[in-house]
Amino acid sequence: MNQVTQFKLRIEHLSFFYGDFQALKDISLEVRGHEIFGLMGPAKSGKSTLLRVLNRMSDLIPGARVEGKAWLDGLDILAPDCDLVALRRRVGLVLSKPVPLPRSILENLTLAPRLAGKRDAGELAALAEAALKAAQLWDEVKDRLRDSALKLSGGQQQRLCLARTLAMEPEVILLDEPTSGLDPISTAKIEETLFQLKKNYTIILVSNNTKQIARATDRVAFLLMSRLVEVGDTHQVFTVPQDKRTDDYISGRFG
Amino acid sequence: MRTQGKFIERVLFLLALSAVSSLILITVFIFMEGLPLIVHTGLGNFILSTHWAPTKGHFGIFAMIVSSILVTLGALALGVPLGLSCAITLAEFAPSPVRRVLKPALELLAGIPSVVYGFLGVVWLVPLIREHLGGPGLSLLAASIILGIMILPTVISISIDALTAVPDIYREGSIALGATRWQTVRRVVLPAASSGIVTAIILGMGRAVGETMAVIMVAGNALKLPTSVLDPVRTLTSNIALELAYAAGRHREALFATGIVLFLIIMLLNFSATLITRRR
Amino acid sequence: MKSLLWALTGFTLLILVFIIVDISVKGLPQVTPLFLFQDPQDMGRAGGIFSTIVATAYITALALLIASPLGVGTAIYLTEYTREGAATRIIRFGAECLAGVPSIILGLFGFVLFVMKLGFGWSILSGGLTLAIMVLPIIIRTSEEAIKAVPQEYRLACYSLGLSQWQAITRIVLPAALPGITTGVMLSVGRSLGETAVLLFTAGAALRTPLSIFDSGRTMAVHFYILAREGLSMPNAYGTAAVLVISILLINLTAYTLMQRFMRRYS
Numbered sequence: 032m033n034q035v036t037q038f039k040l041r042i043e044h045l046s047f048f049y050g051d052f053q054a055l056k057d058i059s060l061e062v063r064g065h066e067i068f069g070l071m072g073p074a075k076s077g078k079s080t081l082l083r084v085l086n087r088m089s090d091l092i093p094g095a096r097v098e099g100k101a102w103l104d105g106l107d108i109l110a111p112d113c114d115l116v117a118l119r120r121r122v123g124l125v126l127s128k129p130v131p132l133p134r135s136i137l138e139n140l141t142l143a144p145r146l147a148g149k150r151d152a153g154e155l156a157a158l159a160e161a162a163l164k165a166a167q168l169w170d171e172v173k174d175r176l177r178d179s180a181l182k183l184s185g186g187q188q189q190r191l192c193l194a195r196t197l198a199m200e201p202e203v204i205l206l207d208e209p210t211s212g213l214d215p216i217s218t219a220k221i222e223e224t225l226f227q228l229k230k231n232y233t234i235i236l237v238s239n240n241t242k243q244i245a246r247a248t249d250r251v252a253f254l255l256m257s258r259l260v261e262v263g264d265t266h267q268v269f270t271v272p273q274d275k276r277t278d279d280y281i282s283g284r285f286g
Numbered sequence: 287m288r289t290q291g292k293f294i295e296r297v298l299f300l301l302a303l304s305a306v307s308s309l310i311l312i313t314v315f316i317f318m319e320g321l322p323l324i325v326h327t328g329l330g331n332f333i334l335s336t337h338w339a340p341t342k343g344h345f346g347i348f349a350m351i352v353s354s355i356l357v358t359l360g361a362l363a364l365g366v367p368l369g370l371s372c373a374i375t376l377a378e379f380a381p382s383p384v385r386r387v388l389k390p391a392l393e394l395l396a397g398i399p400s401v402v403y404g405f406l407g408v409v410w411l412v413p414l415i416r417e418h419l420g421g422p423g424l425s426l427l428a429a430s431i432i433l434g435i436m437i438l439p440t441v442i443s444i445s446i447d448a449l450t451a452v453p454d455i456y457r458e459g460s461i462a463l464g465a466t467r468w469q470t471v472r473r474v475v476l477p478a479a480s481s482g483i484v485t486a487i488i489l490g491m492g493r494a495v496g497e498t499m500a501v502i503m504v505a506g507n508a509l510k511l512p513t514s515v516l517d518p519v520r521t522l523t524s525n526i527a528l529e530l531a532y533a534a535g536r537h538r539e540a541l542f543a544t545g546i547v548l549f550l551i552i553m554l555l556n557f558s559a560t561l562i563t564r565r566r
Numbered sequence: 567m568k569s570l571l572w573a574l575t576g577f578t579l580l581i582l583v584f585i586i587v588d589i590s591v592k593g594l595p596q597v598t599p600l601f602l603f604q605d606p607q608d609m610g611r612a613g614g615i616f617s618t619i620v621a622t623a624y625i626t627a628l629a630l631l632i633a634s635p636l637g638v639g640t641a642i643y644l645t646e647y648t649r650e651g652a653a654t655r656i657i658r659f660g661a662e663c664l665a666g667v668p669s670i671i672l673g674l675f676g677f678v679l680f681v682m683k684l685g686f687g688w689s690i691l692s693g694g695l696t697l698a699i700m701v702l703p704i705i706i707r708t709s710e711e712a713i714k715a716v717p718q719e720y721r722l723a724c725y726s727l728g729l730s731q732w733q734a735i736t737r738i739v740l741p742a743a744l745p746g747i748t749t750g751v752m753l754s755v756g757r758s759l760g761e762t763a764v765l766l767f768t769a770g771a772a773l774r775t776p777l778s779i780f781d782s783g784r785t786m787a788v789h790f791y792i793l794a795r796e797g798l799s800m801p802n803a804y805g806t807a808a809v810l811v812i813s814i815l816l817i818n819l820t821a822y823t824l825m826q827r828f829m830r831r832y833s
Contacts, residue, residue: 088725093649120728130723132738142737143727192723199727294732295647301639305706306660308699312667312675319678371574379568388579390822395582397818399760399787402807405794406585435581442578468567496668498763499791523670523763530677530767545674549667556666 039064039203039233040085045099047080049092054080056257057099062203062250067229069248069265070237073286076254078237082205085235086122087115103203120147123196127208129188131180136172139180139191140198147199158198166194167224186217193224203233210243222247241281245269253277316549320542332543338509340529340537347544349511353426353519354495354548356512357505360430361437361494366487368434369441373486376442377449378471389446396439404503407432412504421516424506429519432500437490444489448482449475481562488559492552498523522548586811593808596801602809606773610789611799615806617775621690621783624776625769626758628694629701630751636698637705638740638747644706645713646735665703669763672700676768688770688782696768697761701754708753708825712746713739715829745828752821756814762787786810 038061047055055077062068070078083089084097087108101108108118120143132139140159149155159176163169168190172183180191189209196204206225210218225234225247238244244251245265252262253274261268261277272278279285324332327345335346372392376385407428416423452475460470476483506518507528520528526541526548533541600614607613640657648654676696686692716739724734740747762785770782771792784792786806793803 086726088722091722091725116728116730119726124726126719126722126726128719130719132720132723133742143724143729146729146733146737195723195727291731295643298639298643298647301636302643302657304636305640305664305702306657308702309660309664309667311679312664312671312699315675315678316671319674368574368578371571372578375571375575379571388575391582392578394815394818395585397756397760397814398585398811399762399790399814401760401762401787401791401794402585402589402811405790405803405807406588408794410588438578492666496670498668498670503794523668526670526674527763527766530674542674542678545671549671552666552668552671553663556663560662 038062039104040235041102042081043100045081045084045097045101047077047084047089047098048094048096050094054257055084058254058259060252060259060262062233062235064233065229065231066249067225067234067236067247069244069251070235070254071239071241071244071251071280072254073280074239075256077257078239078254079207081254082124082207082235082237084109085203085205086119086124087113088119088124090115120199121201122203122205123199123201124205125189125192125196125207125209127211129185129192129212131183131188131191134180135177136180136183136191137176139195143195143199158200159194162194162198165197165224165228166190167220167227168194184217186213186220189213189217189221190224193221197228201232203235204228205235205237207237208239209236211239218243239286241283241286253280255280313549316542316545320539320544320546323536323539323543324546326536327540333547336511338525340533340540343536345536345540345543347522347525347547349509350520350522350525350544351547352511353505354521354523354551356426357429357433357501357519357521358491358494360426360515361433362487362491364431364434365437365441365490365494369438369486369490370445370483372438372442373445373449374471374476377446378475379467389443392442393439395435396443400436400497400500401503403432403436404500407500407504415516419516421514422506422518424504424518425516426505426512426519427515429501429505429521430515432504433494433497436497436500437493440493441486441490444486445479445483448479448486451482452478481565485559485562488555488562492555492559495548495555496523496552498527502527586815589804589807589811592801593804593806593811596805597808601805605775606789606802609773609796609798610793610802612802615786615789615802615809617773618784618786618789618806619809620775621769622759622785622787624690624779624783625693625697625765625785626755628690628779629697629758630754632695632698633702633705633754634751637702637750638709640706641709641713642735642740644710646731646739661703661706664699665707667700669700669761672696673764673767675699676764681768686780688768688772689780690769690776690783691779693765693769693783693785694779696764697758700761700764701757704754704757705747705750708750709743709747712743712750712828715746716742745824749821749825749828752817752824756817756821759785759810759814759817760787761785762791766791 040062043059045055045058070081072078089095097109137159140162141155144155144158168187171187183191210221228234236248248265251265251268253260255276261272261274269281332345332347334348336349337344337346376388411428411431412423415425415428456474456478457470460474501521502524505524507520507524508518509520512519522544526544530541602614603616604614605617606615644654644657676692680686680692680695681688720738721734724738765785766788771784771788772782773784776783787810790803790806790810793799
């Protein structure tokens with residue numbers, strides 16, 4: 032089997048700078064299709080930056096410069112002529128702070144698909160329903176789709192953001208510390224949702240909560256100070272880490 | 287998608303040039319229309335002669351320059367003390383709810399049209415001056431008073447901003463040393479806010495020099511150099527406004543030339559105000 | 567010392583109150599429906615101010631129609647498409663300087679360019695174009711503030727969903743900034759209502775109700791000025807002043823409360 036097409040996302044010798052600061056140093060890794068891939072590490076280790084490079088949201092950082100290569104299936108996503116809008120439709124991003132748009136719940140979901148070309152109201156409604164069901168939010172909001180999204184609770188808003196991403200029918204979902212501000216119940220709901228979504232999507236999850244990584248991911252990469260220290264099967268990394276630094280981080284000796 | 291984005295950016299850039307291009311157009315046209323006259327009469331003659339008789343070919347605006355200066359100084363003499371007092375009261379001594387009502391209320395003064403100020407000046411102030419101080423009432427004094435009131439919102443608003451920008455630490459330090467509130471304001475806060483207050487004064491000056499309608503209505507519009515505050519005067523702005531409608535040829539050029547002088551004075555004032563704020 | 571300061575402040579407030587009270591007391595009784603809907607008669611000595619209201623509305627609307635796209639477009643360009651640099655500083659400097667140009671100079675400019683050189687004559691068109699230049703800095707400044715106040719997260723969320731920059735601006739940012747932009751428009755209206763020097767020399771002073779934009783028209787402020795200067799009718803002058811002052815005060819008050827509520831929403 033061709034090495035390149037076996038993986039959904041592939042990064043080779045990726046370095047990222049903004050201004051003089053180097054946020055990523057020579058990172059190489061692969062993400063398989065239909066797995067939950069975790070990125071863990073202490074603050075400022077480069078996890079969020081790496082995530083943003085994957086859908087080119089990193090372009091928005093002032094002074095951004097990137098070296099190395101990255102592929103989504105066969106597509107070179109770092110090419111200057113890469114269609115960013117199309118890329119971001121295939122690779123969705125959920126931020127750590129829920130950002131419901133100042134619109135109704137339904138409009139939050141249908142805004143992007145409509146601008147992507149889907150015009151039929153019935154099709155949009157079905158899309159919204161499917162996305163809400165997949166994000167496990169449907170039952171809670173099905174009677175008030177026209178209400179403002181700002182009225183939802185924190186956990187609901189975050190699931191709405193997830194549903195919004197799902198409504199674009201992406202292939203990859205990036206999540207940047209999605210449960211950092213949420214209560215344990217909402218957190219559990221989201222983790223369970225991700226587990227269900229794995230069947231149809233490739234998921235990359237950034238977290239500074241090692242227990243969440245241990246619970247929710249299949250494979251994990253450990254980033255420390257902009258470098259990749261170790262990558263592998265989650266169970267293996269957490270029981271027999273190959274690098275001492277990984278062991279220290281997991282045991283809580285620093286973080 | 288990308289080319290569409292670039293196209294939009296270019297269109298917006300063109301729109302963004304509208305302010306700068308308007309400014310350039312204004313400068314170009316005013317100079318184009320007025321410069322020939324200055325060349326014809328000679329700059330020194332234009333600015334320093336007091337003889338303004340356009341129908342006979344005499345274009346000296348010195349009397350009007352002096353009048354503009356005097357009216358402005360008068361306006362500052364009234365507006366700055368009054369305005370600063372209000373600003374200090376509101377910024378330093380008024381409790382917050384009072385300030386929140388009074389500050390916008392005083393800013394309402396700025397919304398009243400200049401013609402209304404002029405009208406009320408004619409109806410109330412001019413007769414007052416005429417009866418109690420003498421002269422025709424329409425005078426340098428009347429113009430100064432009305433303009434002084436008109437620049438109050440500018441002076442107050444910018445001074446309040448300057449005063450509230452002074453960090454509380456300065457005030458607390460002074461009070462901790464045993465000074466009273468007023469001593470604190472006089473010795474610590476005012477000096478710290480001085481550049482902002484100077485800016486307020488300069489902008490007030492700019493406003494006063496550029497004011498037209500109110501001045502026309504109360505200043506008297508006589509063409510001679512004033513010898514007392516009760517004399518009627520004609521400012522640069524009044525001169526333009528009074529004669530533009532029926533001026534032609536060289537006469538009209540002279541009015542534009544007056545406009546050039548006015549424009550330069552105001553740009554100079556605004557520029558120095560910006561310099562002071564930048565240096566802060 | 568404090569009491570002196572309070573006294574002076576009180577005195578200043580008294581001036582404001584005096585102005586409003588005098589105009590209201592002598593002017594409001596004049597403001598009858600007849601006054602508002604009847605044209606001026608006998609050069610303004612009698613009759614009402616209807617044609618001037620129409621002219622005012624016409625010119626103000628035209629000015630805003632021109633200045634709003636220009637001003638909002640400038641604000642969008644400054645906030646969304648550029649980083650702070652030479653270009654933005656020049657544009658902002660231009661707008662600030664433009665705000666400082668006295669109205670008589672603008673009147674001169676409008677007169678030479680629109681009335682004379684372009685041949686529009688004394689007209690609604692000349693007046694509207696010149697007024698647009700006068701209010702442009704107001705629209706730019708308030709729109710920029712309004713757009714900047716919209717949280718950056720909204721834009722990030724939009725980009726993550728695959729929206730282009732322009733789509734994010736038109737679908738989410740501008741609608742969110744609309745109250746602030748409206749404030750700028752209202753402040754411009756307030757400013758335009760009181761403007762006389764600019765319009766006297768660009769729109770003229772014709773008493774008839776203007777029908778086409780090439781017709782000359784007399785705004786309320788110009789009409790008031792002429793009434794006062796020529797001493798044609800004290801009651802009518804006061805009536806016109808009352809309409810002017812009350813309208814401006816109401817508009818500025820509404821704009822102010824709108825801006826307060828808008829800013830509170832985003833901070």
